Amino acid sequence: MDLTAMGAAEIAARVHDGWSSAVDVARAHLDRIAERDGRVGAFQVVDPRRVLCEAEAVDARADRFALPLAGVPVAVKDCVDVAGYPTRHGSAATSCEPARRDDDLVKRLRAAGAVVVGKTRMPELAIWGFTHSALGTTRNPLDTDRDPGGSSGGSAAAVAAGMAALALGTDGGGSIRIPAAYCGLVGLKPGTGVVPLPGRLAEHWYGLSEAGPIARTAQDAAVMLGVLRGEPVELDVPGPARIALSLRVPSPISRLHPDHRAAAVGAAARLRAGPGGAAVSLADPPYPRGLTTRWTRRWHAGVARDVAALGLDLADLERRTAAVARRGRRARPGRRAAPAWRDRMIDWLDEGGYDLLVGPAVATPAPPAGAFAGRGYLRTLLAQARQVPFTQAWNLAGLPAVVAPVLVEGRAVGVQLVGRPGSEAALLAAAARLERRVVPMAGAAAPRSYA
Numbered sequence: 001m002d003l004t005a006m007g008a009a010e011i012a013a014r015v016h017d018g019w020s021s022a023v024d025v026a027r028a029h030l031d032r033i034a035e036r037d038g039r040v041g042a043f044q045v046v047d048p049r050r051v052l053c054e055a056e057a058v059d060a061r062a063d064r065f066a067l068p069l070a071g072v073p074v075a076v077k078d079c080v081d082v083a084g085y086p087t088r089h090g091s092a093a094t095s096c097e098p099a100r101r102d103d104d105l106v107k108r109l110r111a112a113g114a115v116v117v118g119k120t121r122m123p124e125l126a127i128w129g130f131t132h133s134a135l136g137t138t139r140n141p142l143d144t145d146r147d148p149g150g151s152s153g154g155s156a157a158a159v160a161a162g163m164a165a166l167a168l169g170t171d172g173g174g175s176i177r178i179p180a181a182y183c184g185l186v187g188l189k190p191g192t193g194v195v196p197l198p199g200r201l202a203e204h205w206y207g208l209s210e211a212g213p214i215a216r217t218a219q220d221a222a223v224m225l226g227v228l229r230g231e232p233v234e235l236d237v238p239g240p241a242r243i244a245l246s247l248r249v250p251s252p253i254s255r256l257h258p259d260h261r262a263a264a265v266g267a268a269a270r271l272r273a274g275p276g277g278a279a280v281s282l283a284d285p286p287y288p289r290g291l292t293t294r295w296t297r298r299w300h301a302g303v304a305r306d307v308a309a310l311g312l313d314l315a316d317l318e319r320r321t322a323a324v325a326r327r328g329r330r331a332r333p334g335r336r337a338a339p340a341w342r343d344r345m346i347d348w349l350d351e352g353g354y355d356l357l358v359g360p361a362v363a364t365p366a367p368p369a370g371a372f373a374g375r376g377y378l379r380t381l382l383a384q385a386r387q388v389p390f391t392q393a394w395n396l397a398g399l400p401a402v403v404a405p406v407l408v409e410g411r412a413v414g415v416q417l418v419g420r421p422g423s424e425a426a427l428l429a430a431a432a433r434l435e436r437r438v439v440p441m442a443g444a445a446a447p448r449s450y451a
Contacts (some may be wrong), residue, residue, distance in 0.1 A: 022071030067113030120154030174391025181414025207303025251389035266439020304328025
């Protein structure tokens with residue numbers, strides 16, 4: 001019985017029934033880490049002794065039979081505090097001093113019976129859609145010659161490689177959804193205020209950032225979301241009645257790869273198929289002019305604020321990180337652009353009667369591992385605009401969005417679903433209908449509508 005191949009719900013059920021102990025599960029995952037992480041590089045730090053002690057504590061709990069994550073191994077992104085582990089923020093410029101206490105989100109996971117197996121790698125200050133920094137390069141378990149995406153790339157790689165059943169990520173412009181798309185996983189960015197932010201922050205990156213789950217299945221993501229938000233999430237909800245399918249690329253310098261076009265079209269067809277299937281129309285969101293610029297101002301200013309809060313010297317950071325922070329010191333994010341875009345998008349959904357929007361998650365296959373090593377700010381920014389242009393709009397709008405994998409010619413390709421405020425359960429239920437389902441390769445554009 002391979003415990004590392006099991007999802008979170010299955011692991012918790014085995015611990016509840018006594019078929020496996022939390023210690024059995026922890027040892028299996030530690031063995032997997034020892035076997036695979038030398039090549040993958042998902043983890044920044046793992047303490048096996050601490051992991052086994054945590055697992056023993058779960059086995060000793062009288063209430064373990066009712067814990068939703070009993071014995072489930074969870075990986076935590078480097079920017080979130082875990083007691084006894086340093087919080088490096090992906091940067092060699094930060095301190096190696098261990099955190100004294102758990103972040104509130106980690107406390108919620110532990111209270112639910114989860115076992116933290118380690119802290120995962122990310123790019124410096126979590127600001128890019130790939131995972132490489134002076135602290136190391138992370139590789140994609142589906143193809144170790146390629147990058148896993150970012151910035152929660154280490155978290156996604158840990159789950160995809162069977163080194164953790166779940167991972168906690170953060171998302172300010174796609175940082176959960178991009179690695180989920182590249183690693184064949186489900187990743188959810190909740191809507192504004194659904195899940196508390198790490199560090200008890202009222203907001204991060206001027207309202208862009210959210211924390212959320214990375215999992216192998218939508219059901220596992222729903223269980224973790226319920227723990228993080230403090231209220232269970234049920235996926236037994238009505239399916240969407242009407243869906244908008246959009247293949248429009250928000251970035252003027254990006255082109256959509258055929259695999260990702262096929263995945264989005266095929267996902268919409270899957271949601272249309274069967275009794276009670278949704279009506280699907282090809283319709284583009286009302287992206288405003290300057291949308292990317294509005295997100296970028298907040299991103300720049302948010303990074304500058306992080307640099308100041310951490311007390312970092314620009315001279316000690318990567319050149320491109322320092323360039324982002326310098327621009328952020330001059331940026332003026334403004335207050336009206338984000339709520340105006342949110343209202344405009346909700347009105348568009350209401351006017352069309354759409355329950356959700358379906359589209360590509362990323363525009364291109366994952367880049368080679370370490371491809372961005374040594375690149376400056378402008379080259380990195382332009383490459384990212386070509387590769388990952390689909391996620392940032394929904395951070396600016398504060399709307400929930402989930403990525404789920406479908407199979408195109410045997411390859412896992414992510415698609416993105418976006419909904420109204422409060423639609424996290426409905427998005428995950430739709431994702432559950434899509435995950436790892438085969439869709440046909442399609443070279444031609446989708447018809448205008450098919451109902």
